[in-house]
Amino acid sequence: MRLLFYPKLAANGMRKNRRIYGPYLLTGILMTAMLYILAYLSAWPGLNDMKGGATLRIMLPLGFWVIAFFSLLLLFYSNSFLIRQRYREFGLYIILGMDKRNLCRVIFWETLFSALLTSLLGLIAGALFSKLAELLMLNMMYEQVSYDLSINWDSVRTTLTIFAAIYLLLFLSSVLKVSRTNPLALMRSSSYGEKPPKANWFLALLGAVILAAAYWIALHIRQPVKALFAFFIAVIMVILATYLLMVSGSVTLCRALQKNKSYYYRPRHFVFVSSMGYRMKRNGAGLASICILCTMVLVILCSTSSLYFGAEDAFLANYPNSFRICISIQDMQMLRSGAADDYHRAVSAETPGAENITETTYFESNGLLQNDRFLFESDLLETASSLDLEENITLLYILSPEQYSKLTGEKTVLDSDECLLLCRKTSFASSTFHLSDLRTYRVTEASAIPDRFQPTNLRIFPELLLVPGDFDALAECLDGMTNSYGYSTATIFWYCSFDMDTDTQTQIEMQQTLHRAVETAASASQDGFTYRLDCREASRKDFFGTYNGLFLIGILLNIVFLFAAVLIIYYKQISEGYEDQSRFRIMQNVGMTKQDIRKTINAQVLTVFFLPLLTAGLHVCFAAPMIWRLLQMFQFTNLRLMIFVFLSAFLLFAVLYTLVYKLTANAYYKIVSGVKAN
Amino acid sequence: MSILQVSNLKKIYSTRFGGNQVEALRDVSFSVESGEYVAVMGESGSGKTTLLNIIAALDRPTAGSVILDGQDLSAMKENEIASFRRDNLGFVFQEFNLLDTFSVEDNIFLPLVLAGKNYVDMQARLIPIAQHLEITEILKKYPYEISGGQKQRAAVARALITQPKLILADEPTGALDSRATDELLRLFASINQSGQTVLMVTHSVKAASHAGRVLFIKDGQVFHQLYRGADTDEQLYQKIADTLTMLQTGGERA
Numbered sequence: 001m002r003l004l005f006y007p008k009l010a011a012n013g014m015r016k017n018r019r020i021y022g023p024y025l026l027t028g029i030l031m032t033a034m035l036y037i038l039a040y041l042s043a044w045p046g047l048n049d050m051k052g053g054a055t056l057r058i059m060l061p062l063g064f065w066v067i068a069f070f071s072l073l074l075l076f077y078s079n080s081f082l083i084r085q086r087y088r089e090f091g092l093y094i095i096l097g098m099d100k101r102n103l104c105r106v107i108f109w110e111t112l113f114s115a116l117l118t119s120l121l122g123l124i125a126g127a128l129f130s131k132l133a134e135l136l137m138l139n140m141m142y143e144q145v146s147y148d149l150s151i152n153w154d155s156v157r158t159t160l161t162i163f164a165a166i167y168l169l170l171f172l173s174s175v176l177k178v179s180r181t182n183p184l185a186l187m188r189s190s191s192y193g194e195k196p197p198k199a200n201w202f203l204a205l206l207g208a209v210i211l212a213a214a215y216w217i218a219l220h221i222r223q224p225v226k227a228l229f230a231f232f233i234a235v236i237m238v239i240l241a242t243y244l245l246m247v248s249g250s251v252t253l254c255r256a257l258q259k260n261k262s263y264y265y266r267p268r269h270f271v272f273v274s275s276m277g278y279r280m281k282r283n284g285a286g287l288a289s290i291c292i293l294c295t296m297v298l299v300i301l302c303s304t305s306s307l308y309f310g311a312e313d314a315f316l317a318n319y320p321n322s323f324r325i326c327i328s329i330q331d332m333q334m335l336r337s338g339a340a341d342d343y344h345r346a347v348s349a350e351t352p353g354a355e356n357i358t359e360t361t362y363f364e365s366n367g368l369l370q371n372d373r374f375l376f377e378s379d380l381l382e383t384a385s386s387l388d389l390e391e392n393i394t395l396l397y398i399l400s401p402e403q404y405s406k407l408t409g410e411k412t413v414l415d416s417d418e419c420l421l422l423c424r425k426t427s428f429a430s431s432t433f434h435l436s437d438l439r440t441y442r443v444t445e446a447s448a449i450p451d452r453f454q455p456t457n458l459r460i461f462p463e464l465l466l467v468p469g470d471f472d473a474l475a476e477c478l479d480g481m482t483n484s485y486g487y488s489t490a491t492i493f494w495y496c497s498f499d500m501d502t503d504t505q506t507q508i509e510m511q512q513t514l515h516r517a518v519e520t521a522a523s524a525s526q527d528g529f530t531y532r533l534d535c536r537e538a539s540r541k542d543f544f545g546t547y548n549g550l551f552l553i554g555i556l557l558n559i560v561f562l563f564a565a566v567l568i569i570y571y572k573q574i575s576e577g578y579e580d581q582s583r584f585r586i587m588q589n590v591g592m593t594k595q596d597i598r599k600t601i602n603a604q605v606l607t608v609f610f611l612p613l614l615t616a617g618l619h620v621c622f623a624a625p626m627i628w629r630l631l632q633m634f635q636f637t638n639l640r641l642m643i644f645v646f647l648s649a650f651l652l653f654a655v656l657y658t659l660v661y662k663l664t665a666n667a668y669y670k671i672v673s674g675v676k677a678n
Numbered sequence: 679m680s681i682l683q684v685s686n687l688k689k690i691y692s693t694r695f696g697g698n699q700v701e702a703l704r705d706v707s708f709s710v711e712s713g714e715y716v717a718v719m720g721e722s723g724s725g726k727t728t729l730l731n732i733i734a735a736l737d738r739p740t741a742g743s744v745i746l747d748g749q750d751l752s753a754m755k756e757n758e759i760a761s762f763r764r765d766n767l768g769f770v771f772q773e774f775n776l777l778d779t780f781s782v783e784d785n786i787f788l789p790l791v792l793a794g795k796n797y798v799d800m801q802a803r804l805i806p807i808a809q810h811l812e813i814t815e816i817l818k819k820y821p822y823e824i825s826g827g828q829k830q831r832a833a834v835a836r837a838l839i840t841q842p843k844l845i846l847a848d849e850p851t852g853a854l855d856s857r858a859t860d861e862l863l864r865l866f867a868s869i870n871q872s873g874q875t876v877l878m879v880t881h882s883v884k885a886a887s888h889a890g891r892v893l894f895i896k897d898g899q900v901f902h903q904l905y906r907g908a909d910t911d912e913q914l915y916q917k918i919a920d921t922l923t924m925l926q927t928g929g930e931r932a
Binding site for chain 1: 757771796
């Protein structure tokens with residue numbers, strides 16, 4: 001009997017505080033389930049055999065730790081709320097003769113019950129949904145699906161260990177909180193007034209400055225490689241600024257409005273402005289958290305779904321044809337002796353029925369485009385830092401006018417000091433072009449590189465296509481040209497791309513025979529050679545594996561973040577409801593109608609509620625250019641699609657958010673109207 | 679001239695599912711003349727607060743009527759009542775009911791702001807009242823910074839600033855120490871002398887002994903009333919005490 005006293009008391013306490021305990025337990029269940037799903041997917045054996053599994057093997061554990069960390073934060077947040085709301089009850093226990101040690105026993109049992117309940121339900125939910133996630137993943141990866149349910153006990157153990165640690169920390173922090181404070185004093189605390197919020201101009205200003213700086217960074221970073229780091233810095237700055245602005249900025253604004261007597265002493269502004277200050281003082285941090293979470297959800301939703309929906313586009317842009325082959329040719333001597341024809345014969349013998357054939361030979365080189373001058377990488381290696389090169393590298397192709405005419409089907413006639421200069425992912429405005437110190441050309445035409453000529457699938461770097469009037473002389477000059485390390489300036493390539501109207505399996509088999517044919521043909525005539533052979537169908541799984549894996553993890557993270565935002569909103573509404581109860585009554589006594597009161601409270605709640613959403617929208621707007629640049633690294637190039645995805649994601653999110661508002665507002669009104677006037 | 683006419687007031691509270699019915703007021707009738715200072719006395723649960731709430735139109739009677747300055751409150755609509763309350767009634771409560779989000783000054787201004795007055799007018803009205811109540815120094819402070827007595831004087835200022843026809847006070851001395859109580863009662867007396875009608879609900883004999891007339895409520899009815907006549911506060915105090923003893927011991931009306 002005595003043995004069961006504390007467990008019973010704990011169970012009772014949990015039941016009585018359903019309204020605040022419910023969301024806490026729900027958080028625990030959801031986080032357990034999420035963590036299990038991620039652990040399950042990371043440990044999933046199918047990952048090794050799967051195409052694109054490599055990317056997921058890196059991303060899934062990363063997601064796992066993000067969610068584990070987030071579980072800690074979220075559970076701590078709701079637990080601290082829980083303890084705060086229950087000080088009165090704990091105070092009563094002390095009055096009834098409990099000491100703090102007894103109180104800790106109650107807390108111990110409550111924590112234990114919560115841990116058991118959430119772990120059990122969380123794992124059950126996790127087991128069910130892990131199968132769903134697995135099916136989703138297999139489906140996205142175009143793999144065979146099987147429908148048998150399995151539980152990975154290792155993952156169960158990992159998940160339980162992490163949550164055991166979290167609950168232990170929770171218990172310790174609760175005990176610390178209860179033993180540090182005097183619940184007796186806290187029992188009466190609500191009847192004492194609260195200090196008015198102080199305007200802190202410095203912090204408010206600091207917040208504004210940091211935000212402006214972060215926005216400036218977001219708008220001014222041009223290089224995608226640099227963008228990643230800058231994005232990280234800007235994100236941290238935005239988070240900091242959001243907290244500063246929501247906590248001090250809003251209070252400072254309210255105080256400034258109060259100073260303006262003719263604005264402040266109006267029926268509509270009077271109550272609103274003065275209580276907004278208090279509301280923001282208490283809820284600033286919560287609102288900032290909601291805002292950050294909303295921003296995260298929006299950014300993840302936008303970028304992953306842009307990638308997901310743009311994947312086909314990006315894929316086709318990278319692989320415009322079923323096959324693409326580039327084989328190096330050692331020197332002009334070999335080219336003249338008919339190497340290109342050998343390759344042509346070798347390839348066409350293996351590819352009956354090829355369509356849309358594009359075939360050409362060209363020089364390829366890397367380097368920097370500085371104003372109107374192209375500098376070869378081989379020359380720069382001796383002077384410039386390799387980092388500089390890596391970030392600004394430009395690919396240069398040189399085609400003869402005859403080959404170019406063949407490529408485009410247009411007759412091209414050029415004087416020896418003239419050239420065509422075609423660009424991809426860059427632009428060229430000058431009317432003269434310097435090829436290192438070798439040549440200077442007058443540019444007669446500067447347009448885009450034709451889509452059918454695309455020797456690389458890495459559409460990250462800018463590309464230039466030079467068609468010089470004196471191609472033969474230039475070729476002789478470039479032939480065999482090396483820098484002091486013996487690194488050749490330019491390489492001759494035979495390029496061929498074509499489409500095949502056969503099924504995936506046949507094409508993948510054809511890729512194998514082509515590999516053999518190309519190697520045989522190339523090694524017959526030269527010692528060292530390089531070649532690239534891309535088969536669209538063979539690359540498909542790898543390509544989509546990455547994209548869909550990102551999308552899947554994005555969805556999982558979004559569910560967690562969204563839930564966190566909803567949880568904070570719910571707790572905020574509940575706590576505000578209790579605070580507004582007494583104000584509601586006093587205002588009625590001094591002559592406000594119920595509708596008036598409801599209207600002003602409504603206006604406050606709406607402001608508090610939609611401020612984070614709008615701020616998040618603003619953040620996303622400023623993040624968009626940077627996201628666009630980052631997406632380009634993933635070879636996403638459809639700007640209109642991205643804008644469309646962003647708008648629809650925001651709209652979808654706003655609808656969802658409003659729905660949550662409606663639901664939580666109900667809980668709020670129930671509390672506020674629970675007590676009738678006097 | 680009678681400013682408040684309460685006739686045959688009846689209020690029955692029923693529990694949530696209509697099972698138990700509690701009769702808070704059975705049959706209360708009385709009237710208050712303009713410029714009068716009336717105290718309503720009774721034990722806890724005698725229906726004092728219910729009566730005050732009905733007079734303030736915060737609650738509706740089951741039967742009977744309240745006519746304030748010639749207007750029947752039970753016939754008014756909700757938003758008419760709110761503005762009527764704002765213009766004609768001033769409230770002073772036991773627990774002060776100051777909004778902690780406002781400074782003392784803004785708390786006093788609240789009813790005027792709601793009535794749409796501009797700042798200059800409000801300021802002009804506040805100055806003499808603040809001087810009379812001796813709260814000029816604390817106007818910029820916040821409720822949490824001042825004492826209970828000061829809070830109650832701020833609440834009185836808030837009640838007075840609309841120049842109401844009637845001031846309703848609900849146990850105004852309930853949360854005050856004896857010095858602050860004396861001060862507040864003196865203040866009520868001096869407000870009353872300057873012509874303000876006051877209706878106070880209390881169970882403190884001391885508070886009631888400053889009034890011009892004392893009504894006793896028991897079991898939801900007006901049981902007895904005392905007029906001050908030419909009595910001093912002390913004499914009235916004795917009479918009230920005797921009446922209460924009589925009410926509690928020999929309780930039954932013949």
